[in-house]
Every structure is written in structure tokens, then in C-alpha cells.
Amino acid sequence: MHIVIMGCGRVGSALAQTLESQGHTIAVVDQDPTAFRRLGSSFGGRRVTGVGFDQDTLREAGIEEAGAFAAVSSGDNSNIIAARVAREMFGVENVAARIYDPRRAEVYQRLGIPTVATVRWTADQMLRRLLPSGSEPLWRDPSGGVQLAEVHTAASWVGHKISTLQEETGVRVAFLTRLGEAMLPTSQTVLQEGDLVHVMMRTDEVEKVEAAFATGPEGAHA
Secondary structure: OOOEOOOOOOHHHHHHHHHHHHEEEEEEEOOHHHHHHHHHOOOOOOEEEEEOHHHHHHHHHHHHOOOOOEEEEOHHHHHHHHHHHHHHHHOOOOEEEEEOHHHHHHHHOOOOEEEEHHHOOOOOHHHHHOOOOEEEEEEEEOOOOEEEEOOOOHHOOOOOEEEHHHHHHOOEEEEEEEEEEEEEEOOEEEEOOOOOOEEEHHHHHHHHHHHHHHHHHHHHHO
């Protein structure tokens, strides 16, 4: 996948190096050309000097071929504008913006832009937003037969009840993370865009569950 990162500070450079080591092609955008020193001499991606929400700059960075975009500069406004341009103007599917003010992060999340508030930021959280696939184990019982995991959920599940998700995938939803807050759903809770779904499932059924969550209600039912 080609991934564009706006901001070459400590977060942006760490993301770029990690993602490149995983085999992705990377372009990093920053207004300060000296910031690219953080990438090191072994970095093989593009270094683009310019404003991260400028369309021509983004095109130079390969935004039209990008599967993911991360806005991790030092400015909240710049990050959210760039994230919206990537999503709305160029149709990038996986977009994440770092926001320093948690209250503003919640507002932007409601606008459909996944945000990571700096106070609870980790590289793993940002990577999970950019590369949402499969499941991420959170806990296993001592025997290894049962696990709690966050499972990537296809957008087609949005608008469906938790009870439907459970019936068609055979898992038990333990809790949701919505707008950065954990919540215990009922059978009538409806999945919303941006929800992170955490389920209990048998370890030997992980691949089956991942496939059902990824294909959506029609695929799971089939």
C-alpha cells in the first residue's frame, strides 16, 4: 500500500520507518525540509516539502494512489483540514488525524474523521487506524482456547444491531470503543461509524470470525 504522512516530527518519522519496514511505500510531507533528517539515510520513500493540505503537494506525494493518510503535524487545524482533503477530495479510505485537544477530537470524530488524541496516543493505535484488517488480540485465557480481540469491522455492518452481528458471526461482543470511550452494548445497540468492536471468541475460530466481520452481513449470512 502507498501511504502519505503529513508531518515529519517524532511521530511522523517513526510511522514512516515502521510502515516502510512492513513493505509499504511511503511519502512524507513537511513544510520544513530539515525535518526529513529524522527519517535517516536508509529511508527509501519520498520527501515532499510543502503544506500538507495543499492539493498539488498531496498529488506530488502520490495521494491519488494512496490507500492511507496520516496527519500528524504539530497543528490540530492543519491535521484536520489535511485529513478532510485526503478523505473528501481524493477518496482515501483509511485516514487518521492526530489532535492535541481531546474535546476537539470528539467533535472531529463525529464528522467522520478518525482521530487519535495525543494524550492517549501510541504508535500501535495509529497503525491500527491506517491498516485496519484482521484482529488484534488483547487477552487470552491460560489454556489459549479463548481470546478477547479487537476485530476490524466492515463498513457494511454500520447501522446493524449488536444482536445481528453476534448471531451471524457466532461471537460475543464484550464491549465497544466509541469516540474514545469504552461502552457495554446491549442487544439493541446499533453499530456506528468509527466504533471499535471487541469480541470474545475461540482461538481456533479467529480466521472464520475475521472473514465474517470483513465481508459484512451478507457474506456472514451466506
